[in-house]
Amino acid sequence: MSLVERAGLAVLHRLDPEVAHGLSLRALNSGLVPLPGVVTSPRLACTLAGMPLANPVGLAAGFDKNATALGALARAGFGFLEVGAATPLPQPGNPKPRLFRLTEDRAAINRFGFNNDGMEAIAARLRLRPRTLPIGLNLGANKTSPDRAADFAQVLATCGLHVDFATVNVSSPNTEKLRDLQGPAALAALLARVMEVQAALETKIPVFLKIAPDLTPDEIAEIGAIALGAGLAGIIATNTTVARDGLKSAARSELGGLSGAPLFEKSTRALAQLSLATEGRLPLIGVGGIGSAEQAYAKIRAGASAVQLYTAMVYEGIGIAARIAHGLDALLARDGFSTVAAASGTGRADWL
Secondary structure (H helix, E strand, O other): OHHHHHHHHHHHHHHHHHHHHHHHHHHHOOOOOOOOOOOOOOOOOOOOOOOEOOOOEOOOOOOOOOOHHHHHOOOOOOOEEEEEEOOOOOOOOOOOOOOEEEEHEEEEEEOOOOOEHHHHHHHHHHOOOOOOOEEEEEEOOOOOOOOOOHHHHHHHHHHHHHEEEEEEEOOOOOOOOOHHHHHHHHHHHHHHHHHHHHOOOOOOOOOEEEEEOOOOOHHHHHHHHHHHOOOOOEEEEEEEOOOOOOOOOOOOOOOOEEEEEHHHHHHHHHHHHHHHHHOOOOEEEOOOOOHHHHHHHHHHHOOOEEEEOOOOOHHHHHHHHHHHHHHHHHHHHHHOOOOOHHHHHHHHHHHH
């Protein structure tokens, strides 16, 4: 970590977490933060659902909810970005405080509740996005919507022209009854509506599904089968967890989704189970608790084609993306893998 990053994090950690989050986005846009640019190599260059990536390290949804820092993030060493979640109508989200640092656990708890500027404002920013790397949008539903499946479809119809992929997010624990849409009948119906919109787009884009880590192996297998049947491009495993096992920090009992280091093992087990259930027929994105190149590599060996991170930046700064990509390159070389795809799934049995 650079001295600039270390000093910046020290200042941000003295502030309210949500205020610090907003300031970090402003700092990125100001040009004050040193950014490494593209990080790639013959080993790191790969494809995800047909999208070429300079490296397989992506930014998870939630950091840039409103697509306001795309230019800077495109130069931060990531191989791809995901912004959002976006809902049809703007909404303020849940009451504050709603973001909590768990410093002793290298974690965070949030209960934002899909706070965002709405799909029209986000689409306007996405029209002006950089084209140097794939950028995707996390699709959400308004809290008060009488038809949440229609919300997902509407956001895709409005924003789909301006992104390279979209993610159906039915796994956030912070919108009441949203996770009920992971049930077989509701999920199949929802995905059918979203894929109808995808088929009508001028340029078809890959559609992913993001699942919760708090699922049984049978539920994971069932979701995998539904995703295959719906024609999805892949699955993101996983979102935040409602579990609180083994936490030490004072904020450990706050309501919301837990992300960061404590999620790593739980999410990686879910990823491996999903990889087994889908038998390599769908690309998987591993997310949850990644804070090092070794952990990114473990996700890939558990079955991921690419990975995403977010919470680790709270503790390691924006430079962690490039550091993980470089470290991943070295780990692939050490073990004799010439590509990311060659390593994917080679350690899956360790997590089953």
